[in-house]
Amino acid sequence: MTKVPEEVLSLDARERIVLMNGDFWVDYGPGEKIFKMINNISRVPKRITAPALIISGIGGTGKSAIVKQIPKRVEHSDRLLFLDMAVDPEYPQIKKTFNSELCRALGIPPQGSFKTKQGNWISHELSDTLKLREIWGIVIDEIHELLLVKKDEQRINGSILKTLMGERFGQCLFGFGVFGAATVLGAKPETKRRFTEIMLSDWRETEEFRGFLLAVEENLPLREPSKLYEKDMVRTILQSTHGRMDQVINLIRSAGCYALKSGKEHIDIECLKAAAENEWLY
Known part of the structure; x- marks a missing residue:
C-alpha cells in the first residue's frame, strides 16, 4: 500500500x-480541479480581456500549498510570474507594493508608482520585459493584501490589474486569498464577469x-x-x-x-x- x-x-x-x-504533496480533488482550470486557461487564445481565476478560503485551507505546486502541474509555468503579497516576517518594515513586486518578479529595478504619458501605471521597462519574456499570466498569493492599503493605492492596484488583463497585455490572473479576495477586481457586475471564483472549504x-x-x-x-x-x-x-x-x-x-x-x-x-x-x- x-x-x-x-x-x-x-x-x-x-x-x-x-x-x-x-513537507509532502498529496493529489486531492480541489487541487486537481484548480490545476485543470489553470491549464485550460493557459490554452485560451488572446482575448479583449484575459480570464481570471480567484481561489479563496480562510487561512489553512491549502491555498499557498497549491501555489507552490503550480510550477510542477501547469503547462508553460516558466512564463508565469509569481507574486507573494504577504508581509515578510523577517523584514516587516519593508512595505510591498503591487508595482514593486511585479518588478521584483521580472528582475528589474522598482519603477515606483507613476502614470505614463499613455495614462496607465505600467512603465515602458515593465511592459517591454513582459513582452520579451513572453509572460502569459500572473499568480498572486495573498491577493487580498492589495486591499489592505489606502484608497488611492487600492485604485492604483486596480488600474494596474485592469491594464495587465486588458487587450494590450492579455495577462491571465490567478489570485489566491481569503474570502472576499475577489473584491480586488472590483464589485461592478461587468467586472465580476471577468473572473471565476473557487472557494476552498474545510x-x-x-x-x-x-x-x-x-x-x-x-x-x-x-x-x-x-x-x-x-x-x-x-x-x-x-x-x-x-x-x-x-x-x-x-x-x-x-x-x-x-x-x-x-x-x-x-x-x-x-x-x-x-x-x-x-x-x-x-
Whole structure:
C-alpha cells in the first residue's frame, strides 16, 4: 500500500521521524480541479480581456500549498510570474507594493508608482520585459493584501490589474486569498464577469476525505497500515482539527511521530489523541 521506498522504511525510527516532519504533496480533488482550470486557461487564445481565476478560503485551507505546486502541474509555468503579497516576517518594515513586486518578479529595478504619458501605471521597462519574456499570466498569493492599503493605492492596484488583463497585455490572473479576495477586481457586475471564483472549504466526513487520508497514509514512512480512512479514525481527525487542511496534515504527521517513538509502526486512535493534546511531546 505504501508508496515509500523500502530503503526508507529500513531506516531507524529517529531517521524516519525527521522524514515524517518534512513537507509532502498529496493529489486531492480541489487541487486537481484548480490545476485543470489553470491549464485550460493557459490554452485560451488572446482575448479583449484575459480570464481570471480567484481561489479563496480562510487561512489553512491549502491555498499557498497549491501555489507552490503550480510550477510542477501547469503547462508553460516558466512564463508565469509569481507574486507573494504577504508581509515578510523577517523584514516587516519593508512595505510591498503591487508595482514593486511585479518588478521584483521580472528582475528589474522598482519603477515606483507613476502614470505614463499613455495614462496607465505600467512603465515602458515593465511592459517591454513582459513582452520579451513572453509572460502569459500572473499568480498572486495573498491577493487580498492589495486591499489592505489606502484608497488611492487600492485604485492604483486596480488600474494596474485592469491594464495587465486588458487587450494590450492579455495577462491571465490567478489570485489566491481569503474570502472576499475577489473584491480586488472590483464589485461592478461587468467586472465580476471577468473572473471565476473557487472557494476552498474545510474537510467533512466524505468519501473524498477518506480518499485523501488514504493518499496521505501512502506517503508516511511507517511499516504497517494505519487505516486512517476508517470511520473512528476519520471522526477523531475531524474532531481534533475541524477539517482544516493544515491542521489535518500536522495532526497526522505528529501522530506518525508518536507511533514511531512508541514502536507501533502505525497510527492508532491513541496516537491521534496524543498528537491532538501536544503536537511536539512525542
